[in-house]
Amino acid sequence: MSVSDSGQIQSAKAAPSPEQAKKAKTQFNKLQKRLRREVGKAIADYNMIEAGDRVMVCLSGGKDSYAMLEILMGLQKSAPIDFELVAVNMDQKQPGFPEHVLPQYLDQLGIEYYIINRDTYSVVKEKIPEGATTCGLCSRLRRGTLYTFAEDIKATKIALGHHRDDIVETMFLNMFYGSRLSAMPPKLLSDDGRNIVIRPMAYCREKDLVRFADCKGFPIIPCNLCGSQENLQRQNIKMMLQDWERQQPGRVEHIFTSMQNIKLSQMADTSLFDFKNLQIDRSSERKAYEFADDQTVDGKPARDAVKMVNIVNL
Template sequence: MMEGNNPPRVLGLEIAIRYVSRQLFPDPVSGHQIMNDIADSTNNDVPALLRKAPSSVEFKKLRKRLLRQAREAISDFGMVPEGASETSRPKWLVCLSGGKDSYTLLAVLIELKWRGVLPVDLVACNLDQAQPGFPPEILPKFFEDNGIEHIIVREDTYSIVTDKIPEHRTYCSLCSRLRRGILYRVAREQGCEAIVLGHHRDDILETFFMNLFHGGRLASMPPKLINDEGDLLVLRPLAYAAERDIQKFSDGMEFPIIPCNLCGSQDGLQREEVKRMLQAWERETPGRLGVMARALGHTRPSHLLDRKLYDFVNLRPQEGVGEENSREAEEPCGATLAMTAKLFAAE
């Protein structure tokens, strides 16, 4: 903990820590399940951050959808260990960059915890990487104003990245590795089981197509993974949430957004090209991104080319064996179904 007014220096990091009374996060009561109560500023039982939620019907539906999707992702991927309860809770380090995604992540987790469906202790963490123009006062003030337990870490990774990476190259890869290493270290120091990131459905799809187009592999961001050392989890509870919903939620909550172009514009990034492609597909056929996201959870190794996942070598005709494969092979692909529907609609 801190002694006096001087923040401790740990392994070259300048860390300012604020621990807030847990009375701000009381145990939930049955009334908490009513969606309308969040916007009631006179309800002192509601965490300060949630009192700012708009009271419109449209926003309540949006908030409810984000809560449901986060609960489903947390449940589907077993993010909370079995046996966790209000008396035996794991601890999560919730990483905030100052963008719409991480603000929304924190608000959703705080509400799930307040409603009694997330038996986890939350510690918000911002890593100030000393990018030019970064406003260091915004997030500490946001945390203090909303009574959020938090850690502020300052580490000049920007100088390292700009020294190692030529100007015409993108900084993202090295910057990400340095950032992740620092967050792992802070999580260990704070006794956390996991670091929690704000990546959403669209981020996951973009990464999938980045790997497909440029990496030669079928892979994306998993909602849950374990680090190389095997001692920490990386969680993405917003894996089912659409970016457009997160943007609407952030706008409605009026979060103090920190611009994401602090490293320079670096136009022409491959990820931006993929993002524009996906957005164009969604405009042309609304709902397409949702279909593609569902596809990531319904793979058929026998219908791909990966010999490590499926034993093609020993696959031989045998009576009574392979019937499921035969049925799958007879099923039309999604493109065929869509084309057929379009042709009939045109007649």
């Protein structure tokens, strides 16, 4: 037991037993291996990082970007190729933002890092009405700044900390509110062709990253500009997917897998598939239908059809 400054009695948290500590360590090791395996697979599947790359790892101060940097640093040590990691944070001058947290953390890691100071907070608050969603403008300003800075430091790849749940949420967000079928690709060439964005954690589940961050004790910095706003469209999508996942575990994973298995001929985009010029081709011999022997046909065919049937039967 302990006494707080206000004089209230507080219960001390009991230290874990040796058995509990051993079990917790085993579970963490499994979690860390799974995350590294998933990140490694995503990097390999999409050729995200190549020999000689200088990867700009974007840190927001949230659990996902901390985990991305941690995992990439671990993979860097064992990777068969050499590549550089540069940590970059953009201080958007939000009121109360703890400017000291990230520099202190990165100093301990001994990694090259930069803090970009740009007051996008004031711009967003000026342009967006009170209560409206700020995420769109905020992300555009942040993206433009980071793209430019990547060139300044000669980074060849820009790594963002989006995970599988983010990607699926974005797809539904664009479907429901944007009337388009698109999401966050694991690898993206910017519109001007000057930067490549990678998402190494595209295969990782958010709940695993939450556990990983808790175990590592990352100094999390909340986003008070947009993340705390209520009734955001993304939050509605997130709640919908969480409800689906409770009803049928694994549904989000199936949705993500379907994004990797797209059949354009089964969709409806005329710019991606030529529906107008589809033609039948019966020049080859028709394959035998295995259930044809059990089939009977009733009806009264047209005269021309009767003649054709008789000709075929000759």
